[in-house]
Amino acid sequence: MCPVRLTMPESDYPDIREVHLFAEMAEDSFEALMRGAYVQNFPPQIELITEGEPSDFLHVLLTGSVDLVSSWNGRETSMATVRPISTFILAATIRDAPYLMSARTLEKSRIALIPSQDVRAVFADDHVFARAIVTELAQCYRSVIKSQKDLKLRTSRERLANYLLRQQRRAGGAAGFDLEFEKRRLASVLGMTPENLSRAFKGLGAYGVAVDGTRITIEDQQDLERFAKSDPLIDDHTT
Amino acid sequence: MCPVRLTMPESDYPDIREVHLFAEMAEDSFEALMRGAYVQNFPPQIELITEGEPSDFLHVLLTGSVDLVSSWNGRETSMATVRPISTFILAATIRDAPYLMSARTLEKSRIALIPSQDVRAVFADDHVFARAIVTELAQCYRSVIKSQKDLKLRTSRERLANYLLRQQRRAGGAAGFDLEFEKRRLASVLGMTPENLSRAFKGLGAYGVAVDGTRITIEDQQDLERFAKSDPLIDDHTT
DNA sequence: CGCTATGTTGATCCATATCAATAAGTGTGG
DNA sequence: CCACACTTATTGATATGGATCAACATAGCG
Numbered sequence: 001m002c003p004v005r006l007t008m009p010e011s012d013y014p015d016i017r018e019v020h021l022f023a024e025m026a027e028d029s030f031e032a033l034m035r036g037a038y039v040q041n042f043p044p045q046i047e048l049i050t051e052g053e054p055s056d057f058l059h060v061l062l063t064g065s066v067d068l069v070s071s072w073n074g075r076e077t078s079m080a081t082v083r084p085i086s087t088f089i090l091a092a093t094i095r096d097a098p099y100l101m102s103a104r105t106l107e108k109s110r111i112a113l114i115p116s117q118d119v120r121a122v123f124a125d126d127h128v129f130a131r132a133i134v135t136e137l138a139q140c141y142r143s144v145i146k147s148q149k150d151l152k153l154r155t156s157r158e159r160l161a162n163y164l165l166r167q168q169r170r171a172g173g174a175a176g177f178d179l180e181f182e183k184r185r186l187a188s189v190l191g192m193t194p195e196n197l198s199r200a201f202k203g204l205g206a207y208g209v210a211v212d213g214t215r216i217t218i219e220d221q222q223d224l225e226r227f228a229k230s231d232p233l234i235d236d237h238t239t
Numbered sequence: 240m241c242p243v244r245l246t247m248p249e250s251d252y253p254d255i256r257e258v259h260l261f262a263e264m265a266e267d268s269f270e271a272l273m274r275g276a277y278v279q280n281f282p283p284q285i286e287l288i289t290e291g292e293p294s295d296f297l298h299v300l301l302t303g304s305v306d307l308v309s310s311w312n313g314r315e316t317s318m319a320t321v322r323p324i325s326t327f328i329l330a331a332t333i334r335d336a337p338y339l340m341s342a343r344t345l346e347k348s349r350i351a352l353i354p355s356q357d358v359r360a361v362f363a364d365d366h367v368f369a370r371a372i373v374t375e376l377a378q379c380y381r382s383v384i385k386s387q388k389d390l391k392l393r394t395s396r397e398r399l400a401n402y403l404l405r406q407q408r409r410a411g412g413a414a415g416f417d418l419e420f421e422k423r424r425l426a427s428v429l430g431m432t433p434e435n436l437s438r439a440f441k442g443l444g445a446y447g448v449a450v451d452g453t454r455i456t457i458e459d460q461q462d463l464e465r466f467a468k469s470d471p472l473i474d475d476h477t478t
Numbered sequence: 479c480g481c482t483a484t485g486t487t488g489a490t491c492c493a494t495a496t497c498a499a500t501a502a503g504t505g506t507g508g
Numbered sequence: 509c510c511a512c513a514c515t516t517a518t519t520g521a522t523a524t525g526g527a528t529c530a531a532c533a534t535a536g537c538g
Contacts, residue, residue, distance in 0.1 A: 051472060090377075091381050094377040095378065138329075142331070142339060145309075148383060151391070153311040154312075234311060
């Protein structure tokens, strides 16, 4: 039940260094961060953090995947999915404020926990790290704004079409590719019900989208693109 | 037509200093920022910045008000309203990336423009300023997340009820208060049509909300609160 | 004082949610 | 390896929130 807790083995250092946030910082500030850090292995479906609780650690997902969800009045929605290697809940850590989302492992996951106070201390000391944090936060902010535009300006079918095109790119650009997670959660991420997602998929059949389980094939790229009207100011999640 | 452009008069310094972002920084880095800055006066309904364009200046709204809107495929939505004294489009400035939203004056507005490169230069030089930027960005990020939760987890009537309670607080907490902007735009901010907003107001009549033009009176505070189910993790925009 | 933009109301349509039933996987223990 | 339970996906029927269209009222504003 209880996950194993151990101090960070040095073998993990290179992986963590790959994360933008830590890539450029001075070696000794990096090690200062690592000294206080832990690594834990979690089974699937474990609630790592709970909405509303105070934030003590910056989390770095090393392997596995984590779902960020929010709820209100008995309803729940998936806000984002974290994939390795990246950090999550940086903003709460920085502001020393309660989490706005809960985090739950989807698969068996390996996660590094860096005490928030260490992050803040090294931040004050290392310009390069400070700059990296600013860049990261600005990026996160812009990501949510894009997602908000997606929600407010598009119908669910349009959101799905654009999601498929984004996912296709990420998967390498071939006509056929796999959905990265189950439809149930995809529906929640896109802000709709599973039933509605099923129907949206069927509706996109008219534009050459074929679905077989988690396997998607885009039979007429142009037609789907004409329908989706992708916009870098909404769909490009790299800037 | 063309607004008057002048270098920043020193009389504006104290106002700008009031903004969190600039409040704590060293005097000489503050002045370094101000030296390159301009102040402009704009008439109402002027498009200050346009979605998709590169960002060259950090904007500080001194007086007036500014609407941030996004559009796609002929549709448009209001993302936020900026009120004095605060900055906007910080994230785009930091990332040196295109604006995700357009900005349009609502009233006659006085706006300071600080060259983005100066912001980045002073950032590298002044720890305190760097910390302030991080705090500000984290706050902006959390604000959008809250707004996203509001959108995904609540019906339009629930969003309106909670908006009214927030606005009531900001106005001082009395039962009667005024809407801060026209209903047309309020509808857009809340993610609905003007017609639907009208009906949502009528629907809230059952919970003791009386509307007369822009004047709102909450006749039964408890009843509305029971309906609204406000949640600090969505509705408290101070943390 | 009229003009134009904004707000309201009603009728209708459409997108999406909900409820219900079934089918198809997926994993578990015997 | 199969049988069982359990979750997920699909499909249909229906309800409802919200959008759209149209008419009218109203309020600012030149």
